[in-house]
Amino acid sequence: MSDVTAAAGPDGSTGGDGANGGSLRLLRRVLSVLALFVVGGAAGGVLWERLWDAPTGLAFQGRWYLEPAGPDFSFEGIALFVLIAFPLGLVLAVLAGLWRGHETVTVVAVLVSAGIAAAVMYAVGTALGPPDPQALAAGRPDYTPLPGDLGLTAPDDGRVRWHSTALVVLPAGAMAGLVGSYLLGNLGFARRSRG
Template sequence: MSGSRSVLTHLALTVVGFLVAGAAGGLLWERLSDPTAGLTYDNQWYLEPAGPDVAFQSVALFVVIAFPLGVVLASVAALWRDGEMATVLTVLVAAAAAGLVMYAVGTSLGPPDPQVLAAGSPDYTPLPGGLGLTAPDRGRTPWMSTALAAFPAGAMTGLVGMFLFGTQGLARRSRG
């Protein structure tokens, strides 16, 4: 009974750790992000200067923060060598939730959606761009992006690395 309680405690701590790290990652994402500049015209917001490299910086920063966080947290979770399958499933679900938490915290702290603010604003009004994982075009859902897979991808990379190359992964067992 104490063995299963120990595994459940480990899994619960793993989930909590991922969620806290997701919130911290969202805070870091918002703090390090340089809002894109734009102008309003005809009740719409446009990047100024326009270009995919300008719109992509928020997405790139999200991935640069989320992937390593996933690797580190999963590597720490993999140090516990009991219940590997439960650990893999828990880390995968917790990492996906942490990515969503990171997005929610970052966007709630960042500037509001410029497309909403552009409606009713006079033409050529400068507005900062909001944090999002897609281009800030009208009609796009700002969270619908493959960048949300960065946290789980990093976590799976960390688990595979630890399970294969961790301290016990390549240990030779005696044959006699």
Template sequence: MSDAAGDRVGPLVRLAVVVAVFLAAGAAAGVLWERLWDAPAGLSFEGEWFLEPAGPDVAFEGIALFVLIAFPLGVVLAVLAGLRRGHEVATVLTVLVAASLAGVLMYAVGSSLGPSDPQALAAGAPDYTAIPGDLGLNAPDRDRVPYRSTALVALPAGAMTGLVGMYLLGNRGLAKRSHG
């Protein structure tokens, strides 16, 4: 194998490992998100589901938990990806794409493990039937679009924060400086 081919394979393998680690961590974070979340209680009334008690603190607990898990995870994974120097532009682009995919995967895994859509369950349920809420990234309203949430940028934002911190501080910020 020539040196030019070896120079290309090394970074490609490293970037593929970065993507794989981000995706595995995103799936694990989705499981953690679902395990830590408490489903809000709700009732069916005239074919619709309503939070009981209603309020933004109850409705957005799952979103806040998503962000509290995703942002630090993105920071840690990006710091690990930025430890090895070289091919910084490719690393930044790979981390951004991998973090975005990991955020979507985190949502998909967490929401698939959680309860079903309460609006769909309430459509055929008798009035005042207790139905747990579902795990999502937006308010539990009718006609909501599941992936339309700014919370999905938490993992990529954390990743970019961690990577920028690594590249700005680098070894100089973490290493002892000589006094002589």
């Protein structure tokens, strides 16, 4: 055993808080990153729904059809999701990357939290948007106009609304932001010796 003790830091801690203090700090970091991303994902979902213009369609023989049909109308919601999710993930990851130390834990926490944030963004956006027009069209007379719903796939009958690769855009933006903050973050922030 050694009789050497660590010098106390400015906050009175000795840096060697033991296993409990270190794991408690890591748990706080992971939960803080998760909370940051969940709140950001919810805000992104609200923004996604607010900026999106619902396409209109018609009920015909118990089914809903987009009118006018075309990819520019059916994929507007997906494109808007991508345009919001990538920069959102980028900014949130840069904020998480400012917290130095334990980078491996931060990378894993950011990746998992970004996936959860993408799901939260989708869930909040679709919950605020109009209901499923296919379900509404079932009991309506022919040629009744109905708004489309917000989803990440084409509004075709039988498609699952969230089966889309657009959900990986927020984690991709987060990884790009974290890599950028780790590679470029110390430029200009390094302390220069005064001696």
